[in-house]
Amino acid sequence: xxxxxxxxxxxxxxxxxxxxxxxxxxxxxxxxxxxxxxxxxxxxxxxxxxxxxxxxxxxxxxxxxxxxxxxxxxxxxxxxxxxxxxxxxxxxxxxxxxxxxxxxxxxxxxxxxxxxxxxxxxxxxxxxxxxxxxxxxxxxxxxxxxxxxxxxxxxxxxxxxxx
Amino acid sequence: xxxxxxxxxxxxxxxxxxxxxxxxxxxxxxxxxxxxxxxxxxxxxxxxxxxxxxxxxxxxxxxxxxxxxxxxxxxxxxxxxxxxxxxxxxxxxxxxxxxxxxxxxxxxxxxxxxxxxxxxxxxxxxxxxxxxxxxxxxxxxxxxxxxxxxxxxxxxxxxxxxx
Numbered sequence: 001x002x003x004x005x006x007x008x009x010x011x012x013x014x015x016x017x018x019x020x021x022x023x024x025x026x027x028x029x030x031x032x033x034x035x036x037x038x039x040x041x042x043x044x045x046x047x048x049x050x051x052x053x054x055x056x057x058x059x060x061x062x063x064x065x066x067x068x069x070x071x072x073x074x075x076x077x078x079x080x081x082x083x084x085x086x087x088x089x090x091x092x093x094x095x096x097x098x099x100x101x102x103x104x105x106x107x108x109x110x111x112x113x114x115x116x117x118x119x120x121x122x123x124x125x126x127x128x129x130x131x132x133x134x135x136x137x138x139x140x141x142x143x144x145x146x147x148x149x150x151x152x153x154x155x156x157x158x159x160x161x162x163x
Numbered sequence: 164x165x166x167x168x169x170x171x172x173x174x175x176x177x178x179x180x181x182x183x184x185x186x187x188x189x190x191x192x193x194x195x196x197x198x199x200x201x202x203x204x205x206x207x208x209x210x211x212x213x214x215x216x217x218x219x220x221x222x223x224x225x226x227x228x229x230x231x232x233x234x235x236x237x238x239x240x241x242x243x244x245x246x247x248x249x250x251x252x253x254x255x256x257x258x259x260x261x262x263x264x265x266x267x268x269x270x271x272x273x274x275x276x277x278x279x280x281x282x283x284x285x286x287x288x289x290x291x292x293x294x295x296x297x298x299x300x301x302x303x304x305x306x307x308x309x310x311x312x313x314x315x316x317x318x319x320x321x322x323x324x325x326x
Contacts, residue, residue, distance in 0.1 A: 038183065039190050046198035057194050061183050065175035073171070082167030 013149040016142060020074045020084075020151075023138050027071030027087060030113055034064035044111035049104060050097045066090065074142070077151010084143035091136040098129055211280075211294035213309040216318045220277055220306065227275040229266070231282045231293040232312060240316060242281070250282060250289040263293075263300040270302055277304045284311025 009015065034041040042060035045051060051059055066086060073083035094112075101124055110124050183189040220226050221242070230241045231250040241247070248266055251258070270278055278297060282290030294307035308315060 037188070038186075039188060042190055042194070043198050046194075053197060054193050056198070057190050058192055061179040061190065061192070062172075062176050065179045066172060069171050069175050079164075079167045079171075082164045082171060085164060085168045086171060 010141075011145055013147060016146050017077070017150045019138050020077065020080055020142055020146065023087060023135065023142065024071040024074030024076075024083075026135060027067045027074070027090075031064040031067035031071065033113070034060070035068065038064075041111070047111070048097050048101050050100050063090070077153055079153065080146050080151055081143055084139050084146065088136065088139040088143055091132055091139055095129065095132050095136065098124060098132060102126070102129070210298050211291050212306045213291070214279070214306045216308055216310055216314040218306075218308070221279055221308065223277060225276040226279045227270055227273050227277070229278065229280045229293070230312070231280060231289045236283070236312070240312070242315065245281075248293070250293045263296040266297060266300075270297075277306065278302060279306055279308065281308040281315060282311045284309075284313045 228245040230245040280294040290307040
């Protein structure tokens with residue numbers, strides 16, 4: 001009870017559960033169109049002109065599955081901090097790619113939730129950057145404060161949780 | 164936590180590779196040829212300032228005059244001191260940039276202080292576009308004649324044939 005009120009709020013496992021579920025849903029939804037159409041997503045990746053050609057397809061194939069697994073793990077509370085670490089790394093790479101595309105002045109859609117070919121509703125901009133930064137902070141929040149009290153880790157593995 | 168994250172990466176990579184191998188729309192792990200990127204790249208356009216056909220800059224010996232109309236139009240009539248550098252509307256931006264860079268070099272060699280561009284004066288105006296391309300190539304003091312060759316000829320006619 002010595003903790004200040006705001007610290008208790010921020011450290012609330014229910015708030016963390018909300019953050020986890022929100023972040024997890026974002027990643028699950030983001031992964032779907034990429035898994036369904038790997039060729040289109042590879043073109044999206046190439047459009048950023050960030051990765052060398054030899055790495056484009058491999059990245060386009062693996063990334064969506066990492067997004068999906070990390071998203072599901074966050075929602076279920078299964079190794080949530082490892083999933084948060086992965087989402088943090090992914091958000092960092094997205095932000096770097098976004099800065100690169102903005103630096104090149106590319107007039108393109110984000111490709112985050114639908115392919116370039118399918119939509120121009122989500123053009124990259126500094127607003128996209130702010131959105132990604134918010135998700136990055138959210139991943140950092142889960143990574144640093146989640147104690148796995150609400151999730152599969154706690155239920156099935158009967159983990160000892162630190163106070 | 165890092166071990167768990169690496170495990171997720173390995174699992175995601177395995178799923179990605181296996182599912183890609185069995186699906187009909189699978190993609191090669193390494194792209195065989197460059198992707199054709201459909202996103203328009205930014206045009207190297209700078210600021211183009213309009214001047215009137217009777218602006219003193221046109222007769223200033225320190226001004227380099229560039230006529231961007233076709234060679235045929237140039238041969239029919241042009242300002243006596245004008246160089247011909249036709250603007251090709253259909254050229255790829257790379258080609259326009261390359262030509263702009265060439266003209267920029269000749270401008271630098273000429274030792275002139277101003278560049279005055281005129282085109283057909285239509286809408287869009289080739290003179291304005293060429294001036295913007297030159298300005299985008301780093302050339303300073305680039306202006307274009309509002310109304311282009313038509314306006315210059317009208318002025319010439321109204322002043323009794325004097326340029």
